[in-house]
Amino acid sequence: MNRKFLKFEIDLDFILIAVTTSLKDYRICYLINKYLSFNFVKTDDLAVDIHPGAAPVYFSLYEYNWEASETDFFFIGNKGSDGYLIPEMKKADYFLMIKNYIDDNDLDTLISALNKIPEIVAAVKIDPKKIKSRENLLF
Numbered sequence: 001m002n003r004k005f006l007k008f009e010i011d012l013d014f015i016l017i018a019v020t021t022s023l024k025d026y027r028i029c030y031l032i033n034k035y036l037s038f039n040f041v042k043t044d045d046l047a048v049d050i051h052p053g054a055a056p057v058y059f060s061l062y063e064y065n066w067e068a069s070e071t072d073f074f075f076i077g078n079k080g081s082d083g084y085l086i087p088e089m090k091k092a093d094y095f096l097m098i099k100n101y102i103d104d105n106d107l108d109t110l111i112s113a114l115n116k117i118p119e120i121v122a123a124v125k126i127d128p129k130k131i132k133s134r135e136n137l138l139f
Contacts, residue, residue, distance in 0.1 A: 014099045016128050016137070017111060018092035020121040025060040025077050028094065028119065032075070035117050036110070040064045040075055048136050050083050057082045072099040076137075085136050089126075096123070097137065 021028050029040040040062040047056040060077035074097040078085050086092065096114075098107070107125070114123035128134050 014097050014128065014137075015102065015107065016126045016131075017096040017098070017114070017123055018089060018126050019094040019096055019114065019123050020091060021093055021119055022121075023119050025062070025075070025094065029062050029075055031117050031119060032114070036113050038064050038073065040073070046076060046085075046139060048080070048085065048139075050085075050136065055082075057085075059085050069102070070100055071102050073097070074099070086131055086133055088132055092126075095126075095137075 019028070023031070026042070029042075032038050033040055041064065043061050043063050045058040046061040047058055050057045057080040059080040062075040064073040064075075065071070066073065076085060076095045076097060078089065078092050078094055084090055085095070102110075111123055111125060114120055128137060131137075
């Protein structure tokens with residue numbers, strides 16, 4: 001009996017920035033909006049099935065669209081109602097996901113500006129391909 005195997009590779013076409021801070025999600029989004037002239041808006045919480053067969057875990061989610069380049073920004077809480085979105089990165093409090101195109105210079109400027117906000121301990125670019133639970137970031 002011949003067997004055929006299907007190779008499936010997840011398309012991770014986004015940039016991920018881990019943000020560490022002790023502030024609540026609404027407060028840090030307010031500061032990002034203030035310092036970076038963004039306009040993050042709270043949307044419905046992100047529901048992720050982390051534990052098979054159990055109820056989904058909910059994570060706070062904010063959205064912003066940069067109309068000049070049609071770049072989408074998502075600010076996602078790492079700690080949810082019953083666990084972590086990315087369990088191997090428990091020290092990261094939030095993730096800033098950037099979908100569509102962003103220029104490398106704009107990205108460097110964004111990370112630098114995030115690190116200049118006094119309440120943010122660190123903002124670091126993460127390679128999504130190196131995260132074990134990267135499926136949780138697909139929505």
